[in-house]
Amino acid sequence: MYVLEGARLCGEAIEKYRNGELDIYAAFASEKALERYSQYIPTELFEDEKAVDFFTVSESVCDFMSGTKGSQGVFLIAKTDERILADADISAGKRCGKYIVLDNLQDPGNVGTILRTADAVGVDGVVMCNNCCELYNPKTIRSAMGSALRLNIYNAGELSEVCEVFAKAGVKTFAAVIDSDATSVAKCDFSGSCAVVIGNEGNGLLKEDADCCDEKITIKMHGNINSLNAAMAGGIILWEMFREDNGRDTKL
Known part of the structure; x- marks a missing residue:
């Protein structure tokens, strides 16, 4: 409860x-x-x-x-609604599915804010894995502003298992990383079925977890800043994922 x-x-x-x-x-x-x-x-x-x-x-x-x-x-x-991610939950076979995966995020405010943004852009589902903070934490529920009631939210264990489920469904996975060699989110092709993985606030994604994904993407930054708050980064990436769906120019 x-x-x-x-x-x-x-x-x-x-x-x-x-x-x-x-x-x-x-x-x-x-x-x-x-x-x-x-x-x-x-x-x-x-x-x-x-x-x-x-x-x-x-x-x-x-x-x-x-x-x-x-x-x-x-x-x-x-009553809580605990759903474990399974192959049948992925809708890529029916239409172009888009997902956000939260890997070991610990701040309930960040998780709630990402859920609210995911709800706003229209994701098909959110996956919480690798010991993310509790979905039903009161701060998460408050920050999500009702989105936790509307979204398809799934629990999962290791990110490698999540990537396997997506691979079987034909969903391309992207790891959000801080890496100058990674593809800029502004140039990334999100037009097909895809899922973006956001990592822990302090440590990001572990290398072995990022390597489980099909491609690495990054938000290019200027000046002395080399990282963003997880919720802010998630918001930028979610907007880019749905840019084409919203009828906007995909070239920045």
């Missing part, structure tokens, strides 16, 4: 519950929140004894429960 906090996020989760796409065990809200965010919290949904348990709590309890300052006073406890 995990916790969802905030009116809009909980509202989206409730819609998924109504559609049978998410299991919710309990809901909590203050009286002020029920009045202020009534459009997101349909209390009639919780009146059935067989439905979700609903609790009205005080403002002070909300502050105690909250992981942030200035709580909106709305919380849900939901």
